[in-house]
Amino acid sequence: AEAQAAQGQFDKAIAGFTELAGQRDGALPVDGVLMRLAQAYLKAGKPKDARAAFQQVVDQFPNSPYANEARQRIAQLG
Numbered sequence: 112a113e114a115q116a117a118q119g120q121f122d123k124a125i126a127g128f129t130e131l132a133g134q135r136d137g138a139l140p141v142d143g144v145l146m147r148l149a150q151a152y153l154k155a156g157k158p159k160d161a162r163a164a165f166q167q168v169v170d171q172f173p174n175s176p177y178a179n180e181a182r183q184r185i186a187q188l189g
Contacts, residue, residue: 112147121155142172146181162188 112127128148132141149164165188168181175181 112151116147116151116154119154121151124151125155125160142168142175142177145172146177149181149184158188 112124112131115127116124125148128144128151131137131139132144132148135141145164145168149161152161152164162185165181165184168175168177172178
């Protein structure tokens with residue numbers, strides 16, 4: 112998903128990050144994956160979807176190191 116996002120293949124990256132975020136017992140931290148998902152949505156021009164992913168970080172992982180950044184991004188997006 113990272114490689115696809117770097118190549119501008121945002122729809123494929125979004126699909127990959129979404130799948131990874133659903134793997135609650137995977138090796139990757141879900142909060143970090145959701146942040147990357149939100150960033151991919153922003154780059155794809157989908158701010159409402161990005162806001163929803165940032166909100167998911169805040170709601171599901173309020174003590175995450177990403178939570179403050181997610182809150183700031185939500186405020187920026189309105």
